[in-house]
Amino acid sequence: MKSLVVYRVHRVSITILIACLLLGTILAGCAPAATPPAATGQPSADNKSAQATAFPVIPGTPRFKIATTTSLYDTGLWNYLEPMFEKKANVKLDIVYAGTGAALEYGKRGDVDALVVHDPEAEAKFIADGYGINRRSFAFNHFLIAGPAGDPAGIKGLPPEQAFKKIYEAGKADPTKVKFISRGDNSGTHSKEKLIWQAAGLKYEDVQKSGPWYVEAGKGMGPCLLMASEQGAYILADISTFLAYKGKVNVAPLIEQGDLFLNVYDVMAINPEKVKTAKMLPTANTFINWLMSDDVQNTIATYGVAEYGRPLFNPLKGGGCTEPGCPKLADYTVPVK
């Protein structure tokens, strides 16, 4: 008798479960299912099905996704540029905040349609592997080495590679006094840091393992500056993020001159022939050309002047970048097709 009851209860609950599964599938399904996946993969067909699912979505506006380096985000430049592009191209611009390493990975997987990055070597490899196309440059700034105003390692005014050597030695000798915060996240800044260690005649692996003075943060530029400020540590930072955080952090710029300090921001599209899921090449091209346009270049030239007394980034237009390593004229003037 009892087992019969258990059996009946069991059957009822199975019925409920199945009903719920069905209902759940319908509920969960109707949102994405209303937008059939664009199966064609034609690069020419802009992705109108990406208007996706939920609040607050304006139906019919395609979503164009980019991954951008953290410095352009932490400085607030994207907040400023985003509505300009949305209006111009009639898309929703979705900006994902990621260091260059992560951004390139999103690109390879086709999860974004364009990249804004600043790591020339990694970019060159990305393009050589066929993932990226139509690379152009649109802005530049410089790196600097900042640290506690007391400068315990005594690096002020040295060339960057010598300064790194001194920080390394002083940090190894006394990690309580001298620390260095590394981004440690495969970002463009992290790549630049590795280059400087190399120029200082040190192997990066050795630096990494040489003791507690070397702190790998694994965070964006802004958070690392805050960390350096908390710990009284040295740090390699781009000048734009440094300026934007100046009021919030207690580290002083110690070295601002150096051949290795040039930092160029590039934009590129994901190649739909290699990454079959990238579908918005035309919009990506519009985006690239828009970043090189007078409109944006003039905006970059003035962005931050009111607040910081100088622009946070330098536009390439007008040939302001003259040092070795600057992009060629064609790289920032010839529109992509």
Place this chain on the structure above:
Amino acid sequence: MQELWQALVQAVNLIVSLDPEVIEISLRSLYISAASILIAALFCIPMGALIHFHDFKGKRVVINVIQTFYSLPTVVVGLFVFLFISRSGPFGGLELLFTPAAIIIGQVILIMPVLTGMAIGALSGVDKAIRDTAISSGASSTQAMRAILFEARFAVVGALILGFGRAISEVGAALMLGGNIRGYTRVLTTAISLETQRGELVLSLALGIILIGIAMVVSVIMNILLQRY
């Protein structure tokens, strides 16, 4: 510590002034977590009932496994779902990555074990005597089950509130699956994480206070509803 007071003032300011961006982010948080808990509840409460009312071999093991998944790390769920819905993953064609729907999927998976386990616990907590009385007084098995579910309602609603809390407070899956896109997938937790990174500590704290406020309102409403019935 002065920040705490400033944050409280700013939180009140943001709410009173109906700051459009904060309202939008808060509503999105609420909407995403509510959707997650509803979908998860549809699966999990019947699932819990199924496991509770049915005696089968390995039942303890199943319950143990479910309870183990209480400690599912949010970033692992995020990564797992990411690989599935990334455009080069098996469900890439649905274009789900970096959308609110992606966050909902992640959160549903995250809270399913908690909800199922808590539902089993809730039903187990009902006095066996109630079930026996119901059956011996001639109730059908359906009626008996309804009686038990009714008796378990406080614990079930408690489970729902817990699940909602886990959903609205998690940041790992929301960040990885939503991408923290302004005006689209930015929710309270990812906004707090971003503002902290930017060094806007007071604003972050204020958003945190708003999040707690939402959780409080939800729990109070649930409890009022519960007392009515």
